[in-house]
Amino acid sequence: MRKPMLAGLLALCCVLSSSAQDEQTRLETFLGNFEKAQTLSVKLKVLQDSMRGGIQDMGPLYLRAVEYVNGRSAELDTDALLRQMALLASELAAESKHLPAAEPLWMLFEAAEDPVVRSSILEALGVLAADRDAIVARMEAWLAGRNALRQRGSARRRAWSWRRSGPWALSERSLRSRCFSRPPTRATPPRPPLRQKRRSAPCRGI
Numbered sequence: 001m002r003k004p005m006l007a008g009l010l011a012l013c014c015v016l017s018s019s020a021q022d023e024q025t026r027l028e029t030f031l032g033n034f035e036k037a038q039t040l041s042v043k044l045k046v047l048q049d050s051m052r053g054g055i056q057d058m059g060p061l062y063l064r065a066v067e068y069v070n071g072r073s074a075e076l077d078t079d080a081l082l083r084q085m086a087l088l089a090s091e092l093a094a095e096s097k098h099l100p101a102a103e104p105l106w107m108l109f110e111a112a113e114d115p116v117v118r119s120s121i122l123e124a125l126g127v128l129a130a131d132r133d134a135i136v137a138r139m140e141a142w143l144a145g146r147n148a149l150r151q152r153g154s155a156r157r158r159a160w161s162w163r164r165s166g167p168w169a170l171s172e173r174s175l176r177s178r179c180f181s182r183p184p185t186r187a188t189p190p191r192p193p194l195r196q197k198r199r200s201a202p203c204r205g206i
Contacts (some may be wrong), residue, residue: 059098065089073111094124102128
């Protein structure tokens with residue numbers, strides 16, 4: 001009774017061990033292909049191909065992709081392929097629940113200016129940084145700063161709107177028209193015609 005049970009457990013352990021080795025080999029293969037790729041398009045293709053066989057164990061690959069984008073964050077505004085890689089890497093890092101990617105993703109969030117990229121990173125951090133108090137505090141501080149800027153901007157717009165249509169707007173316009181308008185030109189009176197000198201008549205009989 002015990003021998004068949006032990007044999008079954010041993011076989012199960014062998015299968016699990018073999019599966020884990022296969023997954024590790026697959027991860028190392030994709031990591032190697034990502035490092036060897038010379039162009040962004042090929043690196044992006046490696047990430048896309050990694051999704052076919054399951055992404056649960058591909059977290060280190062997606063972390064490497066985020067780190068790669070971080071190293072070239074100054075080009076995000078001009079390189080469409082790099083932006084696409086940033087979007088895909090942040091999405092896959094969240095789906096694979098690879099927690100070590102949280103800190104590099106926050107660094108990428110601070111460096112990026114594209115609102116679409118930032119939105120994708122915030123969604124990923126909502127999954128990966130839920131238990132990271134330091135990152136959550138920085139996210140809350142950033143959101144508070146953005147809200148403060150919006151409130152100041154809306155207050156300035158309201159003040160400018162009231163200034164343009166308020167009760168003293170007319171007096172301000174009239175004051176500006178007095179200060180900056182050109183004075184009316186006065187018509188110059190016509191000059192009197194020049195009197196012609198009479199020529200003396202030639203003396204006769206001389």
